[in-house]
Amino acid sequence: MKAPRPSRAFEVMRITGLLEATLPEMMPSIGCEQNRWHAFDVWGHAMACLDACQGDVILRMAALLHDIGKPRTRAIGDKTGDFTFYEHERVGAEMVAPVLTRLRFSNDERSRIVDLVRHHLVCYSSAWSDAAVRRWIRRVGRPRVEDLYELHRADSLGKGVEVSAELASLAELQARVAAVLAAGDALGTKDLAVDGGVLMRELGLRPGRAIGELLEALLEQVIDDPTQNERERLLALARDRLPRG
Secondary structure (H helix, E strand, C coil): CCCCCCHHHHHHHHHHCHHHHHCHHHHHHCCCCCCCCCCCCHHHHHHHHHHHCCCCHHHHHHHHHCCCCHHHHCEECCCCCCEECCCHHHHHHHHHHHHHHHCCCCHHHHHHHHHHHHHCCCCCCCCCCHHHHHHHHHHHCHHHHHHHHHHHHHHHHCCCCCCHHHHHHHHHHHHHHHHHHHHCCCCCHHHCCCCHHHHHHHHCCCCCHHHHHHHHHHHHHHHHCHHHCCHHHHHHHHHHHCCCC
8 A cells, every 4th residue: 555556456456356355345346337527437436546645554545445335326316317426425434344344454543544435525615604614624523634635636636537626626625724723713612612611610500411412502603603702602602592491
């Protein structure tokens, strides 16, 4: 996986039958035709994405496996008459977890690859609001953002078609994420100006799941409007959400 073109080894594995013996889950991707946005079948795209990926071994493993769920989800779209692969990222994430366990990847490595397969589709649009950018970071997890940039870049280049617009869109997303991070906007409940202890003390609440749910609700407000992340404002919002009487 550290070679300039690791696809060469996987092609040898495919030809010799070693792939079927060690990674049979990849076999259905061979000859699995894609839609007009791709020049290669799923296998060829995985190889091109793998070679284009400029990351460590674990990131490249995610590149290899990112579309493993496509053969199971392929269908013909009613409107376009072309192939669709709805939910392939979710199905793929479910597939790779046991594969990585079988191949003896560590828990941390497995978690990273599964997360990247699950979130490899970066459907960014310039129409996204700043709140949408913050929600994307929260959904994929701050530690995965840089990996996803590189995986998306490799995924785009691996299509074998014109992707300059996709790469420009990725650059725009990177700039907007950088701005959000530089601003210090809250992206998790730990970033709020109140915590569970403050809520219990100020609002007379008991420990329990309701505290976590209340913090999540406050975070949603703050993600929409970061100016709401002030102690007294959050306490007022929390009081408004408590049952009356």
